[in-house]
Amino acid sequence: MDDFTMHPFDAGEDDRFHEECGVFGVYGAQNAAALAALGLHALQHRGQEAAGICSFDGRQFYTERHIGLVGDNFTKPSVIARLPGDRAIGHTRYSTTGGSGIRNVQPLFAQYTGGGFAIAHNGNLTNAMTLQKELQRRGSIFQSTSDTETILHLVATSPKVALVDRLVDAMSRVEGAYSLVCISNKKMIGCRDPLGIRPLILGDLEGALVLASETCALDIIGARFVREIEPGEMVIITDDGIESIKPFGRTASRFCIFEYVYFARPDSVFSGTSVYEVRKRIGAELARESGVTADIVIPVPDSGTPAAIGFAEAAGLPFDLGIIRNHYVGRTFIEPTDSIRHMGVKLKHNANRSVIQGKRIVLVDDSIVRGTTSVKIVQMMRDAGATEVHMRIASPPTRDSCFYGVDTPEKGKLLASRMSIQEMTSYIGVDSLAFLSIDGLYRAVGQAKRDNLVPQYCDACFTGEYPTVLTDQAGEPSVRQLTLLAEAR
């Protein structure tokens, strides 16, 4: 789920792509809202700006939405007590654009002719603006700029009667990426787009059914992993159990490969493969593809750590913590005066000089976005006495924006879209720079190589090959689209 407006990249944040949302739902459990709070806490890495929970107690819907962390807003017993019922859905959100504030925080709730309906959405619709104009022409009004509200209106205005039929009807009209969790007065529904771009998994907690973005949200509540929701699948959960339908015709699996690279928590598992293991294999592939003579392998913490361990193992080099991260840096850390703003990166990272000094180091990071942080960290390594700095990136160059629910700067701001490897090497100030190859990445996730005709994953941020039409972006000539992808739907 994303706003239509492009997010201003927050320079105060670290220089990375950001997953925009995590979703969670539970049906048939006492303390549903408390479980949702825990699940969202485990999904906090998918969105730290705001969170919300909506519950239903058999008669009424209750919603709490707050700016800030789950742990700061959804743990007081008084808050949970305002969310009674045996089913609840929740949402964590990365970004609240501009002044829109609480209005865009999910879950969104609406009263329509069939009753109440609440929805939490991870992903982004690529024809939401087009649909919104159409809906407005027929009389729908919008309270937010969120594409998720578009779904609510499509449900409400569907000519179908039953909620599931309305939702199928609605989702047949949208393009893009979505993993949805919804509740009505009778059901909890989970749904994943026909390409399964964003994740959604099913769990079981002593009979209560759970939907979540990642398996780590099952672990925290002690739920058992059942299976992944399939691309194009809709599951309908009621008191009578779970029903599955596949209403969207032809589907294909194009799961976001960047979930493995950076977004997902390392202890989560997709398609039976641990994210942590993939990251270690990425590091090993990288060592094989771009080995270098050096003394030590240093991760850029914390996201580069598994790849660095894998790199060190494969390269037979020692692994060491050469950069110490200060975990007390919250979102609220404001550099107090202009004159000390330049120390920026030091608020979060410090060189562990004893490890670095006099060494040839391999610095492993997960990706390069705008490159600003890389420049500072490399300088920090030089200042700490590194004699050589070799940077190894655990993914291919990110040259294209994501339109599927990830906060990315526009293409022109992406370093890899502006510079060659050689130019980047010089800009970042390293002795050598290497990215993982796209085939190396596919090998790490268990494929022999990328199937260039029908890629097994969505890798548009690396290749520019978007797996869906981008209707709202139609005017923009820079967007290449694979025609075969329309077919895939």
Next chain:
Amino acid sequence: MDDFTMHPFDAGEDDRFHEECGVFGVYGAQNAAALAALGLHALQHRGQEAAGICSFDGRQFYTERHIGLVGDNFTKPSVIARLPGDRAIGHTRYSTTGGSGIRNVQPLFAQYTGGGFAIAHNGNLTNAMTLQKELQRRGSIFQSTSDTETILHLVATSPKVALVDRLVDAMSRVEGAYSLVCISNKKMIGCRDPLGIRPLILGDLEGALVLASETCALDIIGARFVREIEPGEMVIITDDGIESIKPFGRTASRFCIFEYVYFARPDSVFSGTSVYEVRKRIGAELARESGVTADIVIPVPDSGTPAAIGFAEAAGLPFDLGIIRNHYVGRTFIEPTDSIRHMGVKLKHNANRSVIQGKRIVLVDDSIVRGTTSVKIVQMMRDAGATEVHMRIASPPTRDSCFYGVDTPEKGKLLASRMSIQEMTSYIGVDSLAFLSIDGLYRAVGQAKRDNLVPQYCDACFTGEYPTVLTDQAGEPSVRQLTLLAEAR
């Protein structure tokens, strides 16, 4: 504007009817939002629970809505700076029902096919639930339970094209009481229902046009009073000036007479008559109708004061402050323990014993709602040594609920609907009790008498004669409806 759900009467509040809203708008003024904040501050007595302002700066709409007083939320320069533009509308609200919180605070904003549209509403629609069901059937979704959102949907789904035509179309379908102030990207619109139940006045501030519930909101910003918006009138304000239309056919004036009794600020003026003067005349009428031998006239502060002054003057009795009010009692005063909850009224009022002791007193209050406060105040007078307590009420007995935007307990909770005067005399514990006659009230507002065929004011809370159909209340047999009122529309 009101929620559909009946408000639980807040026993912590004083025992009175409560006006639910004040509205304000300004077009063509620098610092429009700052002026709106001042105007709302002057209208704070019309709603103390929440307030909101929406501005437009030629490109975008900005909204700030907060629980709490205007003076606590809308005076920081940083807040006003988030509301740029030369036009703004604002709203103060009495009550935010239950957990719905900020969602129901106005102005409401919507993006519809014609663009952005914001609305602030004083009043209550009596067929909003019926309309809402209809709108939902055609696909509209509701975010709140507010009848004001119904207006937004009627505008958005109107087959007309131009905004004014849409709004006329919308308001043709609603029943009840409304004074509206709206802004779009081109216009500010003011509109009053065909019976003019709730007030709306027009002012001028050095060329900028102002709409407000009461004249006191003009005084605070130094604006000049121009005229009242007429019943059934819609004024459209643009850069080209002001245009007036009367789209609703036959209208009649049925202004809420309780505005004179209690709701309006004493320094406001309606139809050329000062509210303060009316209240003094009410006191004089009351003295003439129900004089009594006594030593002193005591107001129940602050609302009973003008009537008490009028009573004392007409009766030739001294006027004295026999009850001292503690103005530091905010909404947040919670009785800290159960064992002292019984002192309730003392938090707000204390007997001025030196004035009371050994005296026969006339206690003048504006109205009796549930009677609970009256019982306590009379006891307080007895405890302070009053030898006789004669209560005089500056209005007729309030026997019926209001459905036009006033927070009233249900009929069965109204003391005057449950008891005869004699029973009330005994229940309240006074030596004598008299209410103003309905004709006395009409005389005080300048009429010879009430025209029982076509009453000059809405006095339904005293007479049960509702001037509109009450579609949403249709099932309730206790609601008598004047058939001629449908005709009036």
Next chain:
Amino acid sequence: MDDFTMHPFDAGEDDRFHEECGVFGVYGAQNAAALAALGLHALQHRGQEAAGICSFDGRQFYTERHIGLVGDNFTKPSVIARLPGDRAIGHTRYSTTGGSGIRNVQPLFAQYTGGGFAIAHNGNLTNAMTLQKELQRRGSIFQSTSDTETILHLVATSPKVALVDRLVDAMSRVEGAYSLVCISNKKMIGCRDPLGIRPLILGDLEGALVLASETCALDIIGARFVREIEPGEMVIITDDGIESIKPFGRTASRFCIFEYVYFARPDSVFSGTSVYEVRKRIGAELARESGVTADIVIPVPDSGTPAAIGFAEAAGLPFDLGIIRNHYVGRTFIEPTDSIRHMGVKLKHNANRSVIQGKRIVLVDDSIVRGTTSVKIVQMMRDAGATEVHMRIASPPTRDSCFYGVDTPEKGKLLASRMSIQEMTSYIGVDSLAFLSIDGLYRAVGQAKRDNLVPQYCDACFTGEYPTVLTDQAGEPSVRQLTLLAEAR
């Protein structure tokens, strides 16, 4: 109790003297802290900036001190629950100077060799700076700039052993005005300076003993008034009852006459005389001394109201509310922009034009401090159509600063110290201006006239005759001191 630093006069506040503190104590009552919260609420007019309560439960002292109103900070059950015990003292405070914040809020607590000791102080010591230097020389350290802390140190460093002896010793060394309420692990102690400048009264609540600044604090909890603490009296309350000592030798009564004029609540009673009645008599005296041909008497609300009623009665003129006060103006009302800052007074007051227009009005106010508000209010009356404005002030001209616990601007800022009556008349813009004579004021409080040799009250703000030496002000030549006052001690 006051800080040594002179308070910057807060122009945002209304243009009046401000009482700086109210004190309250209760011994032997369940829910002592809840009773203290109620008592402080009744004393809120004596200090609105901050409040504190300290309780003792037989083993430990508990303190809560908060910036803001009593009703906003001391009514939640959770707060009261943090203040267990059957005895508690409390304090309301007008001003927290500068950045010192919570540090200066009372009650102050200290652990000294005899155990814990907490103190709440109304008044101001005139030799506190001198004593503080002395105490520091012997090794005492100060956490605040409050003169109350000086008392704590004098108690702690006294050569005496028993607490009462220590306190007597301490108070023998201070000069100025003080009404103290203290608790130790065994006792509650009340004490008033030898001239009884600030008030302190004793009450009884079903056997529990109560000390408070004013009787209105007894009324709110339903306590019975017992008597006033006498000038120079110290009462020691223990489980065995109350003991009274008079340790300070010769005393005289010099109660602050301004308590009658403005500080005290009108429903409070001092020396058997109701404050309200005194104010009405002040109005009557004023009418006799400075009658004028006019149509109507208008109070400047709310403090001028009783005097205006008395004036109107004595003058045979009608009394009317010609100025409406907006009670929603909290301390937090910030004028949002510079360009509208000039409307200042309108935030709080509005002319009731229907009453004023075309009339010759007598405007009754309690005092003139700097005159800035008077200028604005008179202009407001002119703008509302008053044909003549005659201002009558319910006290003599205030020409001198108070050093006894009242927040006053320095002498040079007092209008009456800078201008003659004639100049003030012109400056304020009235047709005539008259102040009550000093003898008129004495008559209103029940004296035949002021005894110029040994005045019956402290009237230094009118006469410059300070009843104590002003050691800390010694350098300032403008301070005249009555030599006989030293004798009075």
Next chain:
Amino acid sequence: MDDFTMHPFDAGEDDRFHEECGVFGVYGAQNAAALAALGLHALQHRGQEAAGICSFDGRQFYTERHIGLVGDNFTKPSVIARLPGDRAIGHTRYSTTGGSGIRNVQPLFAQYTGGGFAIAHNGNLTNAMTLQKELQRRGSIFQSTSDTETILHLVATSPKVALVDRLVDAMSRVEGAYSLVCISNKKMIGCRDPLGIRPLILGDLEGALVLASETCALDIIGARFVREIEPGEMVIITDDGIESIKPFGRTASRFCIFEYVYFARPDSVFSGTSVYEVRKRIGAELARESGVTADIVIPVPDSGTPAAIGFAEAAGLPFDLGIIRNHYVGRTFIEPTDSIRHMGVKLKHNANRSVIQGKRIVLVDDSIVRGTTSVKIVQMMRDAGATEVHMRIASPPTRDSCFYGVDTPEKGKLLASRMSIQEMTSYIGVDSLAFLSIDGLYRAVGQAKRDNLVPQYCDACFTGEYPTVLTDQAGEPSVRQLTLLAEAR
């Protein structure tokens, strides 16, 4: 600095010892307070409950103290602007006991006869209660229960005149551990107790002198490390430079060895040795002493990580992240309901099942305090499929409480003081459990072995051999004291 009252161990916190304070000071730098905020941010791991800064601008002292993180309270420009001046001291604090709240947050400031004096203290005085009673007997009063206030009083009551002489006099009378940073109107003073138990280092930032608990606070502001303040050294920093005195006679170095084990940040350096390197060497020593046949080495994050890396390297086993830590767990995470409280540890940690499953694991943690967390983490490993769990602890068993400024449970609550290794093995549920030997620890810090006659470090928590007399604990028979330590003073 510590309170006298023993802290209730917060079960919600992780089961570790907690350093209680970090101190920082800077003299002669523009933006001194901003630098202090950064320095405290780098020292945040030494105390997360509260922080304060006191600055001096040549005329006046300014203090800001807040509950919460440095990054949340000391980064707004408005806060820094309230702390002007070219010198500032700061303090982070672990714990604010009970209701005492902000009162105990440092720096403490006092006005004494010599002027203003502010102090920040890391450590704990072991005769503070005794001194406090003495000081109270001579008339000093205490506002807090903090031992730091005792130092203020000793300075204030010293018979000496000059501040340095007073401070020397004061520190001659205290026992225990202290690293102090103080400012007066002329000086900044740093001081370390005669055994140098707590750290204090000196840095230089372009001529401005800096004092801090650890070198990482120099790194963040780009200051150069100069040297450590020596045990028993006092440095006096003025506009004329730095002067060093050694006023306390005989001293010895008994630096807290637990700083290496857990307290200090890994990138800090003491005595030329990097904390990170020591921890790796600890891991290596542990592998040598207590090697085990296993598949993989897993750190308990984050504090066990360097030792685990060292262990893995020395043991030739792979190092892997088998436990994922959720860094979004703030202090505010409250388990929302009782029924899910048992999931406790999962809020912070999750097993990385793919790494654990089917493996024999070595789990490396820094210490065991009460053992509650260890039990849960081991169970988590078993649930994730570990076939064997061997726990290796990077320090000797912690059998005794610390009285030198570390928050430790009382001795009876320490697992190692209640159980033998064998009992602990069974209680924690591991296949084997081994602690580092005390000599192994000494080897890791670069000593051949522990000098049992005069140990090179304070290791009382492991050995019960306290290097100072524990006057306040005199009654407690369980405290063994080395007589030679009195001699060392």
